[in-house]
Amino acid sequence: MNNAYKKEKRKFIIILVSLAVALLISFVLSMCIGRYSVSIGDTFKYLFGQPIEDVSFKVLNNLRLPRTLVAICVGCSLAISGTIYQSIFNNKLVSPDILGVSSGASVGACLGILIGFSTGLVSLFAFVFGFITVLLTLLISKAFKNKSNLIIILCGLAVGGLMSSLVGLMKYLADNEMKLAEMTFWLLGDLSKVTINDFWIAFPVTLVGCIIAVILSWRMNIVSLGKKESKALGVNYNVTTIILIIVATILTAVSVSISGTIGWIGLVIPNLVRLLIGNDNKKVVPVSMLFGAVFMVLCDMLARSIAPNEIPLSVITGIIGTPLFLFSIFKRRKEIE
Amino acid sequence: MNVISVKNLTFAYEKDKNVLENLSLDIKEKTINAILGANGGGKSTLLDCLVGLNKPSGLIYIKEKQIGEYTNKEFAREVAYISQSTTINIDYSVREFILFGRNPYLNLGQSPSEKDYKKAESYAVKMGIEHLLNKSITKISGGERQLAFICRALVQESDIFIFDEPLSALDFGNQNKLLMIFKELQSEGKTIIFTTHNPNQVLDLNCNVVVLNNKKVVAEGLANDVVVEELLETIYKGKVSKSSKHYTFSE
Numbered sequence: 001m002n003n004a005y006k007k008e009k010r011k012f013i014i015i016l017v018s019l020a021v022a023l024l025i026s027f028v029l030s031m032c033i034g035r036y037s038v039s040i041g042d043t044f045k046y047l048f049g050q051p052i053e054d055v056s057f058k059v060l061n062n063l064r065l066p067r068t069l070v071a072i073c074v075g076c077s078l079a080i081s082g083t084i085y086q087s088i089f090n091n092k093l094v095s096p097d098i099l100g101v102s103s104g105a106s107v108g109a110c111l112g113i114l115i116g117f118s119t120g121l122v123s124l125f126a127f128v129f130g131f132i133t134v135l136l137t138l139l140i141s142k143a144f145k146n147k148s149n150l151i152i153i154l155c156g157l158a159v160g161g162l163m164s165s166l167v168g169l170m171k172y173l174a175d176n177e178m179k180l181a182e183m184t185f186w187l188l189g190d191l192s193k194v195t196i197n198d199f200w201i202a203f204p205v206t207l208v209g210c211i212i213a214v215i216l217s218w219r220m221n222i223v224s225l226g227k228k229e230s231k232a233l234g235v236n237y238n239v240t241t242i243i244l245i246i247v248a249t250i251l252t253a254v255s256v257s258i259s260g261t262i263g264w265i266g267l268v269i270p271n272l273v274r275l276l277i278g279n280d281n282k283k284v285v286p287v288s289m290l291f292g293a294v295f296m297v298l299c300d301m302l303a304r305s306i307a308p309n310e311i312p313l314s315v316i317t318g319i320i321g322t323p324l325f326l327f328s329i330f331k332r333r334k335e336i337e
Numbered sequence: 338m339n340v341i342s343v344k345n346l347t348f349a350y351e352k353d354k355n356v357l358e359n360l361s362l363d364i365k366e367k368t369i370n371a372i373l374g375a376n377g378g379g380k381s382t383l384l385d386c387l388v389g390l391n392k393p394s395g396l397i398y399i400k401e402k403q404i405g406e407y408t409n410k411e412f413a414r415e416v417a418y419i420s421q422s423t424t425i426n427i428d429y430s431v432r433e434f435i436l437f438g439r440n441p442y443l444n445l446g447q448s449p450s451e452k453d454y455k456k457a458e459s460y461a462v463k464m465g466i467e468h469l470l471n472k473s474i475t476k477i478s479g480g481e482r483q484l485a486f487i488c489r490a491l492v493q494e495s496d497i498f499i500f501d502e503p504l505s506a507l508d509f510g511n512q513n514k515l516l517m518i519f520k521e522l523q524s525e526g527k528t529i530i531f532t533t534h535n536p537n538q539v540l541d542l543n544c545n546v547v548v549l550n551n552k553k554v555v556a557e558g559l560a561n562d563v564v565v566e567e568l569l570e571t572i573y574k575g576k577v578s579k580s581s582k583h584y585t586f587s588e
Contacts (some may be wrong), residue, residue, distance in 0.1 A: 004454055004470070005450075005451040005454035005455075006433060086427075087427070090424070090425070090426045090427060091426055092427065106364065167565070175338065175380070214446075215445060215446040216445075217448075218440075218443065218446075218447065218448045219440075219445075220435060221429070221433070222437055222440055224427050225423060225425060225437070226423060226424070226454065227390075228385075228390060228420050229420070229423055229437075231388065231389065231390055231409065231415055231418075232388065232413065232417070232418040232419070233437055233438070233440045233493075234409045234410040234411075234412065234413030234414070234440055235409060235440065235442035236409050267547070277430060278429075278430060278433070279427050279429045279430070279433065280429070280433050280448075282448045332428075334476075
């Protein structure tokens, strides 16, 4: 019993280091694997700034590096958002889209595509609409004058449903040839068009979001117990919750605006991590970040390499995520009664 | 010295429907205090006012300082509060749950140290729940969960303990254990306030009692002096008679 602290700490460090190594390996593999294969030797030469063959350089520099780095940011962000929302709402079945951020972003993106905006503007529209949708959810829930989290979740479902209908309307209005295909691909998630500029947008947001999430990770435990318990334990529930909702919403909105909607990560990764390391968010948050990043990089690698044409990311995350989610339910089946 | 002083407290959840009206109350340090009253009599509401969860009119002083002047953390260091019903869906281990009681001593970004773990474990031994430490808080019995909540309050190491119906989910043995812990805390200089609707528990303990009825304090003093048949009949609205067929643990 006396060694519980050391035992838990050792397990946490081993898992963290293992995932960091896994992330490094998946990063290198992601740089090498794709329709145009690059050798590991050339990848390392590129990474250490040594000259390599021109085609390989262009593939690594213009395509693989931005794509892999953005995949890391997106995986990390979605996994943390899921962890945050699940803690705030004291519910492990909550995903980052619970307040309607993804469906709102989808409306923005589809509208941008329908108008004929460039990729950058489509992303900006997605971000703005995603954020506005969450604000709308929170405003409507405030009108109910009931501070229960369930009201916020139900308002999120209602607003999300409305946004999905608007997406349907825009798909109906889009011409079959180009815009509908573009919308569909965006709605299923895609990293094929990202550039290094996208990384420079995603990276600082992800970094700041991760730092705030890590700093507040212990308090997320307390907040998950509700307002009364938070007060009893010396935590300002309202302030902490608002900061966490803003962080989770910005992380999701930025990710979705760059990569399109990618399902399952925010729901599955925190649940798998909790199976691995327990429920203390002090450990769940950093492990989820790394796990989410590795998962996303591997999914993206599969999306571009298992078929002649690129497969949308949500298809891959769904096919892999579903059995993993069922596995996590199976492992916890005795707890669900 | 009064550790808690309440002056002219009035509180209503809905406009013009006062639950507590013009209530005044003093709690002395190093005492055990039971708040006795019928179901729905405002006991929990009063506790929620004392810990700042309800915002009543009137004044509440904790250790001669108004509750509004405390930061959340400062307040949690002075007062450990366990409410009546908390739903937990995330299956924290009992150890993790007890460690939450160390939060008032942790800075932003900090988490419990090895010392905190040892503290949590020693209080778990004291409560007799050390065998539950690795179990999930959602998967233990109601009584065991109640003991874990109380253990969390002990880990908070405050001077004032406020418990809402702490004995209700406990079996006969654990009720006695908790009452012994109350006495031990009192001998360590702590003040305990708890609510109950069972007058026999208050009489067994012979602690101070504050009786709530009709939105007001109707009696105050030592249990054996205050808790009498007429009072109980008024509060619980029925005929009451004293019986000796009543088991208690001997000292």
